[in-house]
Amino acid sequence: MFTKKNWLLISLLLIGIGAIGAINVLLHGEHVLGINNQVPWGILIAGYVFFAVSSTGVGLISSLGHVFGFTRFELLGRRALLVSIILLLCGFGVLGLELANPFNLIYILLSPNFRSPIWWMGAFYGLYLILLFAEFYYSLHNDHKKVKPIANVAFITKLAAVSNLGVVFGMLHSRPFWQGPYFSLYMILTAILSGSAILAIIFYLVGEKGGQVAYRGEHIVISLGKILVAALFITAIFTFWKLITSIYGGVPGKYEAAIALLKGPLSLKFWLFEIIAGLIIPIYILFKYQFQPAKVFLAAILAMIGVLFMRMDFVFAGQIIPLRVIEGALSVPYNTYVPGWSEWALILGAIGVTIFLYIIGEQKFKLDVQVEEEYHDQAGNLVSGKAPLNN
Amino acid sequence: MARFAMLIDASRCTGCNACRIACQMQWQLPPERYFNRLEHRERGIYPNAKWEIVPIQCMHCDNPPCRDVCPTGATYKRTDGIVLIDSKKCIGCKYCLAACPYGVRQINENGVPEKCRFCAEYIIEGIMPPCTSTCMNEVRVFGDLDDPNSKISKLMAKKEVYQLLPEKGTKPRIYYVKK
Ligand code: SF4
Ligand code: SF4
Numbered sequence: 068m069f070t071k072k073n074w075l076l077i078s079l080l081l082i083g084i085g086a087i088g089a090i091n092v093l094l095h096g097e098h099v100l101g102i103n104n105q106v107p108w109g110i111l112i113a114g115y116v117f118f119a120v121s122s123t124g125v126g127l128i129s130s131l132g133h134v135f136g137f138t139r140f141e142l143l144g145r146r147a148l149l150v151s152i153i154l155l156l157c158g159f160g161v162l163g164l165e166l167a168n169p170f171n172l173i174y175i176l177l178s179p180n181f182r183s184p185i186w187w188m189g190a191f192y193g194l195y196l197i198l199l200f201a202e203f204y205y206s207l208h209n210d211h212k213k214v215k216p217i218a219n220v221a222f223i224t225k226l227a228a229v230s231n232l233g234v235v236f237g238m239l240h241s242r243p244f245w246q247g248p249y250f251s252l253y254m255i256l257t258a259i260l261s262g263s264a265i266l267a268i269i270f271y272l273v274g275e276k277g278g279q280v281a282y283r284g285e286h287i288v289i290s291l292g293k294i295l296v297a298a299l300f301i302t303a304i305f306t307f308w309k310l311i312t313s314i315y316g317g318v319p320g321k322y323e324a325a326i327a328l329l330k331g332p333l334s335l336k337f338w339l340f341e342i343i344a345g346l347i348i349p350i351y352i353l354f355k356y357q358f359q360p361a362k363v364f365l366a367a368i369l370a371m372i373g374v375l376f377m378r379m380d381f382v383f384a385g386q387i388i389p390l391r392v393i394e395g396a397l398s399v400p401y402n403t404y405v406p407g408w409s410e411w412a413l414i415l416g417a418i419g420v421t422i423f424l425y426i427i428g429e430q431k432f433k434l435d436v437q438v439e440e441e442y443h444d445q446a447g448n449l450v451s452g453k454a455p456l457n458n
Numbered sequence: 459m460a461r462f463a464m465l466i467d468a469s470r471c472t473g474c475n476a477c478r479i480a481c482q483m484q485w486q487l488p489p490e491r492y493f494n495r496l497e498h499r500e501r502g503i504y505p506n507a508k509w510e511i512v513p514i515q516c517m518h519c520d521n522p523p524c525r526d527v528c529p530t531g532a533t534y535k536r537t538d539g540i541v542l543i544d545s546k547k548c549i550g551c552k553y554c555l556a557a558c559p560y561g562v563r564q565i566n567e568n569g570v571p572e573k574c575r576f577c578a579e580y581i582i583e584g585i586m587p588p589c590t591s592t593c594m595n596e597v598r599v600f601g602d603l604d605d606p607n608s609k610i611s612k613l614m615a616k617k618e619v620y621q622l623l624p625e626k627g628t629k630p631r632i633y634y635v636k637k
Binding site: 166168175189 | 497514523527558564
């Protein structure tokens with residue numbers, strides 16, 4: 068089922084769909100998007116957040132090896148860098164198309180407003196992309212003297228970028244559901260969630276193909292699954308308290324947004340995809356099967372579907388409540404937003420591009436990393452070298 | 459230095475929408491796009507009920523969140539207080555739309571979120587904005603707060619006024635007469 072040919076076919080199909088959407092957006096501009104004056108940010112912004120935060124998350128997990136010296140995570144090194152680069156490029160691509168003109172992104176640099184969180188977002192993620200390329204380059208050339216300092220700077224940049232992404236929303240006093248520092252912390256947390264999930268998916272497949280995935284004889288996906296389950300748990304706690312604090316006391320704007328998620332127009336997406344498929348079932352699978360790599364793989368795929376919907380719920384929940392300028396004025400109960408087909412096509416296309424570029428990367432580069440390790444062989448002697456996989 | 463502002467006496471508004479149409483004519487807007495709107499609310503219980511109408515447009519805030527969040531500085535505030543958009547600099551991120559608590563911005567055909575301009579080009583020639591001059595009930599008074607003899611300055615000294623959503627910290631330049 069998971070043959071390279073099948074993955075290539077799937078990715079090309081998705082890219083085809085995305086290309087049609089992209090052409091439609093480029094030809095006809097914003098009119099083909101479902102956004103409107105009440106809901107100016109749609110699923111393309113959610114898609115951008117999905118890709119950018121995933122990219123950062125993959126980077127944060129691999130920092131465990133490069134920056135914090137947990138040897139087993141050094142195994143992730145090159146593949147993590149590669150996928151992080153691809154995800155970020157896809158994020159920028161989706162954002163560029165949302166602006167209906169990708170070159171507008173560059174204009175941010177030419178005419179900066181340092182008070183704008185979006186400006187900082189461009190700066191931090193731009194810098195992160197450059198550092199990723201540099202780190203990947205030196206890592207491929209085994210130049211560890213250069214990799215180490217770049218990885219350290221990249222670690223700070225990642226944290227700045229991902230927490231600033233939360234602040235892009237948190238700075239908006241006009242939208243009470245987003246306002247505050249909560250989403251900065253939430254972005255860091257859910258970056259770890261999606262980062263561990265994506266790496267688990269990749270390293271499971273790499274292991275199936277016979278790539279190096281073992282540290283001291285243990286599949287790295289087991290460790291990733293443990294990080295994933297912790298991130299899922301904490302995300303559940305974050306989500307719980309966010310909703311409770313929004314409902315308790317009925318704070319205007321926050322309350323209605325929370326109700327929209329719990330039993331309003333967003334409830335199906337929220338309960339079915341974000342909570343049940345994205346949190347509960349993965350946690351159940353991970354514990355029930357004690358982090359068996361194949362099951363971690365399954366849980367990670369579900370978690371990523373959950374994350375995609377989590378991003379959409381988050382972006383829409385902030386805007387679904389009509390602004391209350393005059394107390395008691397007549398208004399619709401909820402703002403509406405129906406994504407255009409091109410928007411869905413672009414999200415699918417970006418997922419396709421991620422898979423496609425990753426397959427090409429696997430072919431082009433030598434991604435296996437030799438991790439120094441000591442282990443007991445079958446006779447019980449301590450030896451050093453590359454341990455065989457024993458599960 | 460001029461300090462432009464507007465005083466709105468909402469209790470005089472009949473809801474005829476002439477201001478909206480005059481503005482649409484002025485700026486050649488398509489019917490679905492408008493820079494000023496009327497909000498309606500019902501007060502009291504029949505037979506002691508009242509229908510209230512409040513005209514709303516860009517408040518030309520003194521602390522405008524739309525300007526602060528704009529990544530390229532496309533949205534800016536002139537020294538006379540008018541908040542404008544330089545569409546050449548606008549990248550269409552719609553951050554300003556998300557940031558404005560009054561919901562007054564409208565995406566145009568080029569993806570630029572536009573809004574009321576206080577008729578910047580006209581008022582410097584002494585012409586009143588059409589929303590102000592067209593109104594049969596003189597709901598709006600537009601003028602310079604730094605000129606003690608302007609009509610708006612005199613009215614502001616006499617009447618009790620309020621601003622919309624002061625809790626958002628935007629410091630609007632549009633004032634409303636208290637009933
Ligand atoms: S009312 Fe809205 S668009 Fe106008 S200046 Fe204030 S924040 Fe900006
Ligand atoms: S849409 Fe244009 S005016 Fe509004 S914040 Fe973005 S760049 Fe500035």
